[in-house]
Amino acid sequence: MTTSLEMDAASLFLFLHRAALSPIIGFALIAFAVLFFFPGGLSWALSKPHGRSSIPGPPGVAVSAFSGPSAHRELLTLSRSFKATDLMAFSVGFTRFVVSSHPNTAKEILYSSAFADRPVKESAYELLFHRAMGFAPFGDYWRNLRRISSAYLFSPRRIASLGEQRRAIGNKMVSDVRALMKNHGEAEMRRVLHFASLNNVMMSVFGKSYDDLGDGEASELEWLVKEGYALLGAFNWSDHFPFLRWLDLQGVRRRCRRLVKRVNVFVGRLIEQHRDKKTNGKEMDDAGDFVDVLLGLEAEEKLADADMVAVLWEMIFRGTDTVAILLEWALARMVLHPDIQSKARQEIDSVVGSRPVSDADVGSLPYLQFIIKESLRMHPPGPLLSWARLATRDVHVGSHLVPAGTTAMVNMWAIAHDESLWPDPHEFRPERFAEEDVSVLGSDLRLAPFGAGRRVCPGKAMGLASAHLWLALLLQNFDFFPAPRGVDLSECLKMSLEMQKPLTCMAGLWVRLMLMLAALSMLAKPSYRMLISAGNGLMVKLITSASDDSPLEIPVGGLMSQYSFSESLSSLKGGCSDVWNGNPKQH
Numbered sequence: 400m401t402t403s404l405e406m407d408a409a410s411l412f413l414f415l416h417r418a419a420l421s422p423i424i425g426f427a428l429i430a431f432a433v434l435f436f437f438p439g440g441l442s443w444a445l446s447k448p449h450g451r452s453s454i455p456g457p458p459g460v461a462v463s464a465f466s467g468p469s470a471h472r473e474l475l476t477l478s479r480s481f482k483a484t485d486l487m488a489f490s491v492g493f494t495r496f497v498v499s500s501h502p503n504t505a506k507e508i509l510y511s512s513a514f515a516d517r518p519v520k521e522s523a524y525e526l527l528f529h530r531a532m533g534f535a536p537f538g539d540y541w542r543n544l545r546r547i548s549s550a551y552l553f554s555p556r557r558i559a560s561l562g563e564q565r566r567a568i569g570n571k572m573v574s575d576v577r578a579l580m581k582n583h584g585e586a587e588m589r590r591v592l593h594f595a596s597l598n599n600v601m602m603s604v605f606g607k608s609y610d611d612l613g614d615g616e617a618s619e620l621e622w623l624v625k626e627g628y629a630l631l632g633a634f635n636w637s638d639h640f641p642f643l644r645w646l647d648l649q650g651v652r653r654r655c656r657r658l659v660k661r662v663n664v665f666v667g668r669l670i671e672q673h674r675d676k677k678t679n680g681k682e683m684d685d686a687g688d689f690v691d692v693l694l695g696l697e698a699e700e701k702l703a704d705a706d707m708v709a710v711l712w713e714m715i716f717r718g719t720d721t722v723a724i725l726l727e728w729a730l731a732r733m734v735l736h737p738d739i740q741s742k743a744r745q746e747i748d749s750v751v752g753s754r755p756v757s758d759a760d761v762g763s764l765p766y767l768q769f770i771i772k773e774s775l776r777m778h779p780p781g782p783l784l785s786w787a788r789l790a791t792r793d794v795h796v797g798s799h800l801v802p803a804g805t806t807a808m809v810n811m812w813a814i815a816h817d818e819s820l821w822p823d824p825h826e827f828r829p830e831r832f833a834e835e836d837v838s839v840l841g842s843d844l845r846l847a848p849f850g851a852g853r854r855v856c857p858g859k860a861m862g863l864a865s866a867h868l869w870l871a872l873l874l875q876n877f878d879f880f881p882a883p884r885g886v887d888l889s890e891c892l893k894m895s896l897e898m899q900k901p902l903t904c905m906a907g908l909w910v911r912l913m914l915m916l917a918a919l920s921m922l923a924k925p926s927y928r929m930l931i932s933a934g935n936g937l938m939v940k941l942i943t944s945a946s947d948d949s950p951l952e953i954p955v956g957g958l959m960s961q962y963s964f965s966e967s968l969s970s971l972k973g974g975c976s977d978v979w980n981g982n983p984k985q986h
């Protein structure tokens with residue numbers, strides 16, 4: 400690779416020579432070309448000489464990798480073509496990057512104290528996130544926030560105590576899907592999942608939930624969150640070309656400032672309501688929310704109001720879309736793989752029976768857990784682990800020297816799709832986790848969708864508890880089928896890795912019934928008529944036009960709840976061969 404780059408620089412020199420440009424312009428152009436053709440690109444060429452190590456990578460300013468909808472895929476392609484999957488250097492404008500697509504170097508980065516900081520992009524700074532846990536520099540302030548939230552928001556006891564709340568939100572989600580099916584004949588899942596997830600975080604953090612996103616405070620919240628995602632997820636040129644910053648070409652700073660004002664009013668009001676409650680004598684108990692906890696902090700742990708707003712606001716951000724997006728992908732997979740869907744439902748039916756599933760059941764539902772793991776593997780909400788790390792000092796990764804100030808990323812999507820680590824990596828196969836138990840919590844870097852090391856996601860147990868319970872509740876209540884326009888698995892990487900086209904599906908046992916009746920009528924010989932009776936369970940009678948003497952009675956309801964659609968049909972066909980046509984009946 401280096402050779403071809405050297406050739407490019409040499410041919411440019413020849414060209415300049417022939418063009419007989421003035422020596423100064425020629426020198427400037429050559430210097431520019433050399434900078435541009437340097438492995439890793441412009442920012443690496445400009446780094447201190449000892450930092451110009453031999454990390455392979457594309458020359459130039461690989462802006463396109465980040466401005467498209469699938470940076471994780473583009474970076475993998477580049478890493479492979481430069482034979483740099485363990486570590487690749489690249490530049491985005493003047494920002495120096497390395498990216499690891501290998502578990503060994505990923506582990507070194509994520510666990511190293513040299514990478515315990517995060518780079519703060521302009522939008523995060525403007526939105527005051529540098530005062531929140533996710534972007535706060537590694538140090539006492541960050542440690543304090545981490546300690547408080549681990550003890551009061553993310554502790555196993557706290558998560559268990561919120562089980563009933565999670566279930567109530569899950570039940571509301573089920574009734575929302577039912578209402579959508581009734582009114583529209585299909586359900587667009589994204590809004591339902593997002594609303595459930597938002598309500599869950601709002602309940603845990605602020606002790607508040609909403610019935611509907613339709614109006615008033617809820618619709619203000621929805622707007623604030625949506626605008627925040629758009630700003631944090633957007634590619635901002637000023638982050639990488641500092642001389643553009645004052646121009647605010649994309650209006651990011653202006654929009655951030657407008658948003659921060661509204662967030663301060665919104666979150667500030669909720670904090671005041673909690674203060675009033677406290678001064679009115681309603682003391683915080685174990686079920687108090689996170690705002691109560693923050694207000695109760697004493698001495699050096701105490702947070703200023705502005706910091707409290709940042710901390711609380713960040714929780715809404717981090718906790719909402721990750722869980723909703725994970726579930727949307729998992730449901731898309733259920734729709735596309737009815738056999739896996741029906742296996743999961745059978746597991747739920749046999750372990751839980753007809754009572755509603757609860758948190759306590761999840762431990763006995765291994766297949767359900769495999770589905771969530773496989774969804775995290777194939778569709779990690781943060782394919783580049785959401786927000787990167789920053790080298791605070793010169794540090795070695797593998798045999799390479801990474802200079803201080805370099806932004807380091809882990810391409811978890813690439814690792815989770817590496818065929819040397821995962822057999823048939825592009826196949827959705829939850830069973831792989833029955834063959835080999837792989838933890839998703841950060842100890843095994845083949846699959847670390849929540850990151851690892853000091854800055855591993857503190858909300859992972861909360862996120863998983865919600866994802867497991869809500870998927871189980873949805874599968875217990877509905878059969879999911881594709882809507883007429885099908886399922887499109889195209890991805891779009893914004894702040895998280897979303898489905899480009901929101902998942903719309905048909906849900907409900909009656910959908911299965913309709914499909915089964917349609918199939919029966921297609922498969923039965925033309926001489927048979929079909930009668931449906933609901934007296935002793937749902938029955939279909941197939942009667943010859945000649946005589947009603949010996950109808951074939953099929954217990955459709957029983958078949959539907961026990962078997963998958965295809966199993967039901969084949970068991971029916973096996974039951975009485977003279978009723979069935981070789982070919983589907985023409986209507």
Ligand code: HEM
Pocket residue numbers: 509532533534545600713714715717718719721722725779780781784785786787848849850851852853854855856857858859861862863
């Ligand atoms: C499926 C769900 C989730 C996924 C996939 C996810 C993923 C991640 C990832 C990849 C990181 C970066 C880790 C690293 O740098 O090593 C992170 C950090 C973080 N997550 Fe999550 N997350 C999820 C749910 C949540 C929830 C529910 C919350 C809180 C309500 C949360 C709060 C945070 C915070 C505060 C950080 C920053 C931690 C720090 O920098 O110290 N996450 N998450």
